[in-house]
Amino acid sequence: MAQKLRSAEGLLRSVPEPGQVALPKDGETNVLITSALPYCNNVPHLGNIIGSTLSADVFSRYSRTRNRRTLYVCGTDEYGTATETQALKEGVTPRELCDKYHVLHRETYQWFDIGFDYFGRTSTPLHTEISQEIYLNLQKNDKLVRQEKEQTYCEGCQKFLADRFVEGTCPHCASDDARGDQCDTCGRTLDAIELINPRCLIDKSHNIVRRTSAHMYVKLDAVQTLTEEWIKQSWKKGRWSQNAVINDDGELIDARLKGGLRPSPVTRDLKWGVPVPVKDDDPDQEMKGKVLCEWFEACIGYPSITANLTPEWKQWWFNPDNVDLYQFMGKDNVYFHTIYFPSIQIGDGRPWTKLHHLSTTEYLNYEGGKFSKSHNRGVFGPAAKETGIPASVWRYYLLSTRPESADAMFSWDDCISSNNNILLNNFGNFVNRALKFISSQYGGVIPDGPDVPGPLSPNDELDAEFVTDVNARLKEYTTNMDAVKIRAGLQTVMLLSARGNLYLQSSGLNKALMAEDPARCAQVVTRAANLIYVLSALIYPFMPATSEAILKQLNAPARVVPDALSIDILAGHHIGQPEHLFKRIEEKMGDVWREKFAGIKPVAAASPAPSADATHVAPNMSKRKAQAAKKGPTVEDAGPKSAEVLAWEAKIAEQGSVVRELKARTPKTPELEEEIAAAVVELKKLKVELAALP
Secondary structure: OOOOEOOOOOOEOOOOOOOOOOOOOOOOOEEEEEEOOOEOOOOOEHHHHHHHHHHHHHHHHHHHHOOOEEEEEEEEEOOOHHHHHHHHHHOOOHHHHHHHHHHHHHHHHHHOOOOOOEEEEOOOHHHHHHHHHHHHHHHHOOOEEEEEEEEEEEOOOOEEOOHHHEEEEOOOOOOOOEEOOEOOOOOOEOOHHHOEEEEEOOOOOOOEEEEEEEEEEEOHHHHHHHHHHHHHHHHHHHOOOOOOOEOOOOOEOOHHHHHOOOOEEOEEOOOOOOEOOOOOOOOOHHHOOOEEOHHHHOOOHHHHHHHHHOOOOHHHHOOOOOEEEEEEEEHHHHHHHHHHHHHHHHHHOOOOOOEEEEEEEOOEEEOOEOOEOOOOEOOEOOHHHHOOOOHHHHHHHHHHOOOOOOOEEEOHHHHHHHHHHHHHHHHHHHHHHHHHHHHHHHOOEOOOOOOOOEEOOOOOOOOHHHHHHHHHHHHHHHHHHHOOOHHHHHHHHHHHHHHHHHHHHHHOOOHHHHHHOHHHHHHHHHHHHHHHHHHHHHHOOOOHHHHHHHHHHHOOOOEOOOOOOEEOEOOOOEOOOOOOOOOOOOOOHHHHHHHHOOOOOOOOOOOOOOOOOOOOOOOOOOHHHHHHHHHOOOHHHHOOOOHHHHHHHHHHHHHHHHHHHHHHOOOOOHHHHHHHHHHHHHHHHHHHHHHHOO
């Protein structure tokens, strides 16, 4: 079919050839995008997807609609105790576990139309090489220090045990099943070596002893001044989203910064990880056989994954003057991306590309509660496909409810309403009504009319208000998207399509207009078709499959986001076959899906009947289990803990370490007491959130 488009530089979107990798160019806008690397021990749920990968994908696609050189990388975070724990639960090796979940993650993101330039993984030789190089640079720059610490050692397993692999008697309340990081009965934060009669969870018959282990720590305190200066500069220049490190007034509010950063361990006594590099003449030969901490090497995954894509990776990662790095994550990852890893980059000493813009989200909850993999509650990964709802509709609903400043709630009723009332009745109706009229009344050919190619005048004799409104919305859209205000950008697109519907209505587009004023009718459909062409670019970041469907119906190539409405599709252009972009979803399906994804429901025991006060417990039961019996069924009763629960316990353990270290500091100044109080509040908050997990 014949195409007739305005010939103008910069009108069409630059689409790279298959296999072509974008590289930055001096003097141009070069955008490097990452989304938080998902743990490779479970499948993502909808909250994980909107929190990082989908949001980053939207901004990546937007950058491409502005013809900016763009690279978007992500991958699975594969090393550490979380992986070892899940592998133990599933009875496989860590490598086998990672191979399995890497594929599941990749397939899930593909179905959601998330267009990474490369989705890699951290368990690669290049990741090891780059991580070890950074470690050695820190060592060379005197940013590492050796410290010794007593740890639990299993003589049967012949290895040091991570806190979550140890249980025993609490030294405070005598509960006999306290974990190595905390006691659930009294709520105290623990160190595994404090436990009385510690037991190995791998084999409780093994003998547990205390042994001293030496580790290397990175001296975060040595670079704190430089880190704080960088945070303030990057926050101002990159216009970070709201976060817990720096407030809207540019004041540093993170408790760790206010209390003074302390050396942080970068090595661990594990097997599954990046080996600590030890040279033959290194005095610290005891580091042989240890691995780098997962939180040390996890963020290094961004450059290492890029290195697995292109040997020219350093053009992106050692180019701070020409590359803007945008990073997307949930709020729980902010510390590592704004304080910890930038400190590592500063200590490394090389000119790293550092964070330019931080985009964070709060939590997406599910139907009045939380997502729970252990209870199969909520929509996880590939299960979204089972509903029959197209990926574009999923993307729209998730992005329209993106939890940018507060937690949001997924609702089946809202999801169905979004499809039927907004996508079908508003956006889809405008596109279909205009193109069907062209197809049925003009034989699918844009008619001759009074308009000339190029931008429409805001002083247009008949449509000044329409042109002015559209141009204002275009300005609003680009302003929002440049500032990574994704939800607002999507709202603007829907307002523009609503303005298109109003334009057709107020113009009286029908057969009568075509008969009575053919020139005006031709003008209206031409302008409507060109607004649809603009909408194809605006909707592309959010719903790429919908954008492609529009372009197919227009018979037009992908275009950029313009600054103003123009006549770019010209008279004589043949459009394609108009089709409905969306289908109605029956409201009753909400109940069907709500039931399908409700998860495991508590089953009441038929016998024996509980006592009247429901407080009877068995003799010799531990205090923790006795309390649990009084409360009724718990998450633990349902079987092994989910990766989500394990991850939350890891956060509690980390915060518990912060509290313990603060309490051990002297002298006890008012400032220190204030910092301790704030750290305890954060710890209690994490425990409350853990307790709320299904």
